Structure formats: structure tokens, C-alpha cells
Amino acid sequence: MTAILYLTLTVTLYFLCRRLYMRWPLTVLSPMLTCPAALILILVTTGVPYTRYIAGAHWLTAFLQPATVAFAIPLYRHRRMLLRCAAPIACALAVGSVSAICSSFGLAQAVHLGRTVALSLTPRSVTTPIAMQISNAIGGNPVLTAVFVLWTGILGATVGPWLIRLLRIRSPIGQGILMGMGAHGIGTNRAFAYGLEAGTASTLAMILAALLGALLTPLLLRLWS
Amino acid sequence: MAALWAIDGVSNLLVASVHIPLPGSMVGCLLLFLLLSLHVVRLAWFEQGANWLLAQLLLFFVPSAVGVIQYRHLVWVDGWRLLAVMAVGTLFVMGLSGLIAEHIPHPAGWPAAASTTGSTLDAARSVVPQRSTPPTRTASQTPREKEGRQP
Numbered sequence: 001m002t003a004i005l006y007l008t009l010t011v012t013l014y015f016l017c018r019r020l021y022m023r024w025p026l027t028v029l030s031p032m033l034t035c036p037a038a039l040i041l042i043l044v045t046t047g048v049p050y051t052r053y054i055a056g057a058h059w060l061t062a063f064l065q066p067a068t069v070a071f072a073i074p075l076y077r078h079r080r081m082l083l084r085c086a087a088p089i090a091c092a093l094a095v096g097s098v099s100a101i102c103s104s105f106g107l108a109q110a111v112h113l114g115r116t117v118a119l120s121l122t123p124r125s126v127t128t129p130i131a132m133q134i135s136n137a138i139g140g141n142p143v144l145t146a147v148f149v150l151w152t153g154i155l156g157a158t159v160g161p162w163l164i165r166l167l168r169i170r171s172p173i174g175q176g177i178l179m180g181m182g183a184h185g186i187g188t189n190r191a192f193a194y195g196l197e198a199g200t201a202s203t204l205a206m207i208l209a210a211l212l213g214a215l216l217t218p219l220l221l222r223l224w225s
Numbered sequence: 226m227a228a229l230w231a232i233d234g235v236s237n238l239l240v241a242s243v244h245i246p247l248p249g250s251m252v253g254c255l256l257l258f259l260l261l262s263l264h265v266v267r268l269a270w271f272e273q274g275a276n277w278l279l280a281q282l283l284l285f286f287v288p289s290a291v292g293v294i295q296y297r298h299l300v301w302v303d304g305w306r307l308l309a310v311m312a313v314g315t316l317f318v319m320g321l322s323g324l325i326a327e328h329i330p331h332p333a334g335w336p337a338a339a340s341t342t343g344s345t346l347d348a349a350r351s352v353v354p355q356r357s358t359p360p361t362r363t364a365s366q367t368p369r370e371k372e373g374r375q376p
Contacts, residue, residue, distance in 0.1 A: 010284075010287055010288060011284065014284045014287055031283055032283055032290070035283075035290075036287055036290035036291050036293070039287070039291045043291070043294060050291070050295050053288075054288055054291075057287075057288035057291070058288060060288050061285060061286065061288050061289060063278065063281075063285040064250070064285045064286060065230075065233045065237075065250045066230050066232075066233050066274075066278060067279060067282055068233075068250035068251060069232050069233050069236075069250055069254050070254075070271070070274070070279050071254050071279075072253075072254045072255070072256075072257035072258040072271075073271060073272065073276075073279075074279075075254075075258055076258055076261045076262065076268065079262070087330070088326045088327075088329040088330075089326070091325050091329050092322040092325040092326035093322065095325055096318055096321060099317060099318050099321050099322075103313070103314040103317050103318060104310065104314050107309075107314055108310050111306045111310060112306075113310070121307070121311070124311065124314075125314075125315070125318055128282075128289070129250070129285070129286065130248060130250075132286070133250065134248065137248065142289065143293070143296070144299075146286055146290050147292075148307070151307075151308070151311055152311050152315055155311055155312055155315050156315045159312075159315065159319070160319060163319055163323065167323060167327075169326075170327070171327055173326050173327075174327030176326075177322050177326040178320075178322055178323030178326070181318060181319065181323075182323075183319070205322075211251060211254070211255070214247050214248055214251045215247065
């Protein structure tokens with residue numbers, strides 16, 4: 001009974017938060033931020049333990065699996081663009097993915113964060129559903145990874161436009177890949193403000209970065225240690 | 226939707242039986258792409274379900290994001306170091322990939338702009354579940370104008 005309650009609560013709050021964001025499209029009002037914050041507030045004030053909450057809400061998490069499979073659809077739709085711009089996309093994403101994995105793990109070690117935390121940080125430049133699965137595979141903590149991915153997205157979407165101006169990136173493909181590689185879903189959302197081409201490039205970058213991340217992360221970590 | 230679950234189920238079995246070092250759903254994504262490219266399955270079978278799933282993507286990981294309440298102590302103690310790692314790392318990754326994509330030669334003019342229809346582009350936008358700005362207005366916008374619009 002309570003399981004259904006928490007499920008409904010999550011869905012209702014999500015749509016309310018989305019409404020709010022559509023009304024005032026500010027980064028701080030993104031449903032990725034407001035909805036979990038509201039739920040945390042409710043759980044903390046009512047004293048409901050997380051285990052009881054997740055018993056109902058985990059049904060939503062199960063949808064992440066077919067959603068990942070669904071990434072094949074935009075990839076297939078834009079296959080022509082993918083082929084035409086294969087060289088810049090492939091190079092940028094290969095370097096981007098390797099640097100994302102190495103910088104996360106390396107920096108985490110440099111500031112002496114614990115091993116589990118460092119491993120959970122490693123897939124943070126990949127979109128959440130896949131990042132959580134990578135994290136699980138390499139021995140990180142998927143829940144922590146979800147939070148790190150979220151913060152990376154918000155950070156990236158905030159500094160991205162500034163970086164684009166600083167580095168004088170003028171081509172839509174450069175702008176899109178910068179946003180999609182660095183800040184996945186939230187960055188892609190921002191990339192569409194530069195035009196449809198940049199947005200599409202960002203969408204492709206996000207999906208391909210996830211594929212590459214799933215392949216490279218376990219491999220690079222094995223080489224590292 | 227059901228078709229996507231089926232693909233996911235098949236690829237999970239595949240991963241479990243052949244020990245592929247990849248998440249099952251990612252193999253499913255590649256499998257579906259392959260099946261679509263080989264015209265084994267039709268786009269129309271998956272389109273509606275996929276669009277719906279991708280549009281609600283954020284909702285599906287809200288429960289995981291709430292999970293941070295189990296790690297209050299960690300955020301309290303290591304918060305600034307975590308933030309520093311993420312900020313430096315993100316700047317590095319974004320700058321590097323953006324510069325490379327910018328400076329490797331690619332065909333002038335975006336191929337998709339001429340060849341795709343409105344519906345394809347709408348579908349691309351549906352990956353992004355939040356606000357979608359009308360293309361007519363955004364196409365001409367410079368980064369600076371955009372900055373002013375989003376404080």
C-alpha cells in the first residue's frame with residue numbers, strides 16, 4: 001500500500017516540478033533538482049527511511065533499462081549526419097571520453113577521496129541510466145554516481161556557454177559536442193538554444209559518449225591499477 | 226514500449242550468457258540500431274514507446290537522486306572536494322572535446338539541415354525532456370543573447 005503511495009508521490013511531484021520549470025526556466029528550478037529536493041524534504045520531515053521509499057519508487061528506476069535501448073532511435077534517425085561528420089565526432093568523443101574517465105578518477109585520487117567515491121565519480125560525464133550501470137560494474141556506488149552525474153550536468157550546462165565564447169567555438173558541431181560530451185542531458189537541453197544542429201550534435205555526442213564510456217571505463221581502470 | 230522491453234530482456238540474457246563486459250541495456254541499444262539498419266525491424270514499432278520513454282527520462286532517476294539522503298555525512302565532509310573534482314574535470318573534458326570537434330575538418334554546412342524534416346528534429350528534441358525552444362527563434366540566437374535570457 002505505502003509502496004504505491006511513494007510511487008504516486010514521486011510521479012505527481014515530478015510533473016508539478018516540470019510545470020514550475022516550464023513557467024520559469026531557470027537552472028535552479030530544473031526538475032532534476034527541485035523534485036529530489038522536495039522528496040528529500042518530505043522524507044526527512046516525516047522520518048520515512050529511504051529503504052521504505054525505494055520499495056515503491058524502484059519501479060520507476062526499472063524504466064531506465066528500456067530507455068537506454070530507446071537511445072537507438074535518435075541514433076538511427078540521425079545516422080546520415082553521423083556518417084558525414086564521422087571524423088570530428090569520433091575524434092572528439094574518443095578524446096573526450098578518455099579525458100573524462102582519467103580526469104575524474106585521477107583528480108579524485110589527487111584530493112584523497114575514498115576509493116568507492118572515486119569509482120563512483122568516474123562515469124560522471126555519461127548520461128545517468130548508463131552511468132549508474134557502469135558504476136555498478138566497476139564497483140562504485142550507483143546512487144552516488146546518479147548524484148555526481150546530476151551535478152556534472154548542472155555545472156557543465158552553466159560553464160558550457162562561457163567556455164564556448166572563451167574558446168571561440170563557432171561551428172554547431174563543436175558547440176553541440178562540447179555540451180553533450182561534458183554535460184549529457186542537461187547540456188543537450190542547453191545546446192538546443194544554439195540551434196537545432198548544435199542540439200542534434202549534442203544528442204549524438206551524449207549517446208555515443210555513453211556507449212564509449214561503457215566500453216572504456218572498465219578497460220582504462222584495469223590499466224590504471 | 227513492449228518491444229523495447231523485449232529487446233532489453235534479450236540483450237540482458239545475451240550479456241549474462243556470453244559475459245560481454247557491457248551493461249545489458251547498452252547492448253540492447255546497439256542491437257536495436259543494428260536491427261533497424263538491417264531493416265529487420267521497423268522504426269514505427271518502437272517510435273512511440275521510445276519517444277515517451279526519452280521524454281520522461283528525468284522521472285526515472287528521481288528515486289536514485291533521492292538516495293543521496295543516505296550519504297548526508299559524505300556530502301557534508303567531502304562536498305567541496307567533490308565539487309572541485311567535478312568542476313575542473315568538466316571544464317577539461319568540455320574544452321578538449323569542443324576544440325577537437327571544432328578544428329577537425331568537417332563538411333561545410335550541416336548535412337541534416339537539408340535532409341531532415343521537422344519531425345526528425347522534433348524527435349531529437351524529445352530526448353531532452355524539459356523546455357524546448359521554437360527553432361525559428363533560437364536559430365538566429367547568438368550565445369550572448371542566450372546568456373541574457375538565462376540568468
